[in-house]
Amino acid sequence: MADPSTLATITRKVVLVTGANSGIGLALCERLLAEDGEIHLCLACRNMQRAEAAKAALLLSHPGSDINLLRVDVGNIKSVIEAAQEIMQRYQRLDYLYLNAGIMPNPRINLKAFINGLFSSKVISMFATGEGLLTQEDWVTDDGLQQVFMTNVFGHFLLIRGLEPLLGQPGCPSQVIWTSSNNARKSAFSLTDYQHGHGQESYSSSKYATDLLSVALNKHYNSQVSSVAFVIDHRPITSTSKELVPSIECEVFR
Numbered sequence: 001m002a003d004p005s006t007l008a009t010i011t012r013k014v015v016l017v018t019g020a021n022s023g024i025g026l027a028l029c030e031r032l033l034a035e036d037g038e039i040h041l042c043l044a045c046r047n048m049q050r051a052e053a054a055k056a057a058l059l060l061s062h063p064g065s066d067i068n069l070l071r072v073d074v075g076n077i078k079s080v081i082e083a084a085q086e087i088m089q090r091y092q093r094l095d096y097l098y099l100n101a102g103i104m105p106n107p108r109i110n111l112k113a114f115i116n117g118l119f120s121s122k123v124i125s126m127f128a129t130g131e132g133l134l135t136q137e138d139w140v141t142d143d144g145l146q147q148v149f150m151t152n153v154f155g156h157f158l159l160i161r162g163l164e165p166l167l168g169q170p171g172c173p174s175q176v177i178w179t180s181s182n183n184a185r186k187s188a189f190s191l192t193d194y195q196h197g198h199g200q201e202s203y204s205s206s207k208y209a210t211d212l213l214s215v216a217l218n219k220h221y222n223s224q225v226s227s228v229a230f231v232i233d234h235r236p237i238t239s240t241s242k243e244l245v246p247s248i249e250c251e252v253f254r
């Protein structure tokens with residue numbers, strides 16, 4: 001006889017959120033459980049202690065919820081491949097895949113750009129979006145890839161590819177939802193340097209790349225799998241504000 005927890009994930013919608021243990025990811029999980037207490041929610045995190053703490057917090061506000069944990073470091077190729085295999089073993093369906101984990105390491109003010117911007121026509125957009133204002137630190141991972149690209153883009157892309165057999169099962173369409181940013185900028189992105197190894201706006205480049213990928217995935221898959229990138233505004237820079245989770249998520253969720 002099948003394990004009851006397996007049976008539950010056949011009938012319940014399965015929702016997986018990367019970077020679910022804090023900030024927008026955790027706020028998103030709160031919102032998802034508030035919208036539908038019947039889902040099976042999988043918190044995909046790199047640190048299991050923080051994941052356990054997030055699960056405990058969610059169970060406190062939503063007692064009896066069906067919450068599971070999965071270890072994944074989206075900045076590490078091996079970890080992503082293993083996580084995809086684990087998900088494939090655990091679940092028969094994957095309704096919503098929220099690609100939320102992300103990093104913007106040590107943004108610093110580019111003083112020269114700031115002073116130039118003050119006296120240019122771009123002054124308002126500079127203050128509104130930080131365009132050209134922040135230099136974003138980056139480095140190379142053990143896998144030989146740029147860290148920001150790997151974490152924000154490629155790790156998640158690998159996860160999608162690894163989960164393809166599970167996505168869009170007959171009668172069970174899947175949605176892939178990227179957390180993008182108003183800091184995504186075409187001017188920061190180049191196809192000849194898509195990892196942004198030679199620039200100073202790795203974060204803006206990575207978020208633009210996720211927007212592009214989201215569009216490309218819709219072309220690649222049939223209607224059983226759809227992809228959307230939702231934009232979070234960087235102005236209220238806080239990682240805990242629930243107001244940052246826009247209503248679009250709930251619309252997507254329905």
Ligand SMILES: NC(=O)c1ccc[n+]([C@@H]2O[C@H](COP(=O)([O-])OP(=O)(O)OC[C@H]3O[C@@H](n4cnc5c(N)ncnc54)[C@H](OP(=O)(O)O)[C@@H]3O)[C@@H](O)[C@H]2O)c1
Pocket residue numbers: 018019020021022023024025044045046047050072073074075076100101102103104151179180181182231232233234235236237238239240
């Ligand atoms: N906050 C904003 O104003 C804002 C604006 C626009 C877009 N965003 C985007 O929103 C998303 C969430 O950001 P946030 O503000 O909530 O940031 P946060 O509070 O720093 O949370 C980021 C989450 O991603 C996880 N994470 C980072 N690197 C990871 C990795 N290699 N593998 C697995 N998980 C990893 C973190 O886990 P740990 O706890 O283990 O570090 C954490 O759970 C990001 O994609 C970010 O770019 C944020």
